[in-house]
Amino acid sequence: MSATIGAPRRSARLRGTAFKVLLLSCIGISAAMLGTLLIKMGVEGVGQISPSFITDYASFVADKAGIRAALLGTLWLMAVCAAFIIPVGVATAVYLEEYADDSRWWNRAIEVNIQNLAAVPSIVYGILGLAFLVRGPFGVGQVVLAGGLTLGLLVLPVVIITGREAIRAVPPSIREGSMALGATQWQTIWRQVLPAAIPGIATGLILALSRAIGETAPLIMVGAATFVAFDPSLNSTFTALPIQIFDWISRPSNSVNDYASLAAGGIVVLMILLLAMNAVAIWLRNRYEQKW
Numbered sequence: 001m002s003a004t005i006g007a008p009r010r011s012a013r014l015r016g017t018a019f020k021v022l023l024l025s026c027i028g029i030s031a032a033m034l035g036t037l038l039i040k041m042g043v044e045g046v047g048q049i050s051p052s053f054i055t056d057y058a059s060f061v062a063d064k065a066g067i068r069a070a071l072l073g074t075l076w077l078m079a080v081c082a083a084f085i086i087p088v089g090v091a092t093a094v095y096l097e098e099y100a101d102d103s104r105w106w107n108r109a110i111e112v113n114i115q116n117l118a119a120v121p122s123i124v125y126g127i128l129g130l131a132f133l134v135r136g137p138f139g140v141g142q143v144v145l146a147g148g149l150t151l152g153l154l155v156l157p158v159v160i161i162t163g164r165e166a167i168r169a170v171p172p173s174i175r176e177g178s179m180a181l182g183a184t185q186w187q188t189i190w191r192q193v194l195p196a197a198i199p200g201i202a203t204g205l206i207l208a209l210s211r212a213i214g215e216t217a218p219l220i221m222v223g224a225a226t227f228v229a230f231d232p233s234l235n236s237t238f239t240a241l242p243i244q245i246f247d248w249i250s251r252p253s254n255s256v257n258d259y260a261s262l263a264a265g266g267i268v269v270l271m272i273l274l275l276a277m278n279a280v281a282i283w284l285r286n287r288y289e290q291k292w
Contacts, residue, residue: 041267048265057229058244062257067266069228070244073144074213074273076232077240080148081212082205085159088152089208090194090201093163098189118157125154126221134222142223144238150218155208162207166200167193195288202285206278213274216242241270 056066092114100107129150133140140146170193178188194201225239226247232238248263 041264041271044261045264045266045268048261049268053265054269058227058239059229062259062262065248065262067241067244067269069230069232070239070241070266071269071273073224073228073232073238073240074242074270076144076234076238077148077151077219078209078213078277080145080234081152081155082209084149084152085156085208086205089156089159089204090163092160093167093201094189094194096160097164097167098185098193114157114160118161122154122215123217123221125150126218128153129218129222140235142225142237143235144232145234146222147219147224147238147240150222151212151215154215154218155212158208158211159201159204162204163197163201166197166204169200170196198288199285202281202288206281206285209277209281210274213277214242214270216246219243241266241273245270 053066054071055068056064057068058070059065096107096111100110102108129146132138133146133149134142138146174192174196175188178192179185183191219240219242223237224243225237226243228237228239230236245263245266248259248266251257251259253260
């Protein structure tokens, strides 16, 4: 009897060990590939970074090319995207979590659509931006505003979903205590629930902006240029770091025009910008976690 029971247990342990080894092997391979790419880009790109590389505009001569217009365009896009997704995403999360009645069909339809939109490919959002923002009823043209709003639509479901989870994680006792002291529902949400949910909401914003800053397909669809030799503004033609990197990688490289090294330098700058954005968001999240 004991031998019969012991055999399945040993078999289960062996399967568990084999699965753990397979899982660690997959993680190790992925980490090794990522590390190799980062080291390769770092070695090739760090040497390209200089004051002139940051302050010069794009050029058809590799030695004179810089990323000023692309860098400013990326910052403009992130500013427009953040200005759109923060109020709209948080307001939607608050409505669905605090006010919406699940028995109403339109509330259920909103929830289902948000879940589905989170899995839609980015190129579809690019087509949507082209049809409604660049052309169509709004017709703002191939400008920074259209690109930033398109990226905002792309990452908005992530902000809403993570915002709802953060609001749901606030203990009910906070709401009950606030309302027991005479506060209205809106006062409770504004002064108690939202401040306590900021760490989770900030996490969603980190994920959203981290995805938006590296997107290329939607920007190509809304008409981002590959060559811009002026500082972009809200209502001007623009380019972005992913577009500039894509353009440089597409060009043939040789000893005279080494566009591959320029692309590596652009990737390093994009990674530094991404890390800086994440560092600020993480600092805000940790600050509010300590407060609450």
